[in-house]
Amino acid sequence: MWDTRDPSTSWAVKTPAAVRALSCAGHTVAVGCDDGSLLLLDARRSGRVFASMTNAHEGPIASLSCLSHTAIVSGGRDDCVVKLWGADDAALYPVGAPLLGHSSCVFSVAAQGDRVYSGGNDMIVRVWSLSEKPTAE
Numbered sequence: 001m002w003d004t005r006d007p008s009t010s011w012a013v014k015t016p017a018a019v020r021a022l023s024c025a026g027h028t029v030a031v032g033c034d035d036g037s038l039l040l041l042d043a044r045r046s047g048r049v050f051a052s053m054t055n056a057h058e059g060p061i062a063s064l065s066c067l068s069h070t071a072i073v074s075g076g077r078d079d080c081v082v083k084l085w086g087a088d089d090a091a092l093y094p095v096g097a098p099l100l101g102h103s104s105c106v107f108s109v110a111a112q113g114d115r116v117y118s119g120g121n122d123m124i125v126r127v128w129s130l131s132e133k134p135t136a137e
Helices: none
Strands: 006-010 019-025 027-035 038-040 048-053 061-069 070-075 081-087 092-094 106-112 114-121 125-129
Touching: 027 061, 038 061, 048 081, 048 092, 070 106, 081 106, 081 114
Parallel strands: 019 061, 061 106
Antiparallel strands: 019 027, 027 038, 038 048, 061 070, 070 081, 081 092, 106 114, 114 125
């Protein structure tokens, strides 16, 4: 991580596998790895890992989006699933049921407000509302 105000200042965090996806929200940095690991880092504390899970997804995490202490995760394998993970001071926990509706690999997720957007190999963009029961729109 680099401080844009002073590019000579940086810090590094060792991850359990190759990094596939990154997302930031506030001081939280979400890291998705090739082995399905998910880490949440605190950018104010030189990247201290404050929550992690080694099997957050089956296979590589292809994309993720971070909303404060919630990470929305998608995988690049054939499971067609979008998962939501919340974090407390030491652990990640599932938020609701996995979001199902894609017929092929999900390669991209984005989140804004109470909406999650996902897209992938099935050539469909799905919009999910977090304030309602999770169903594909």
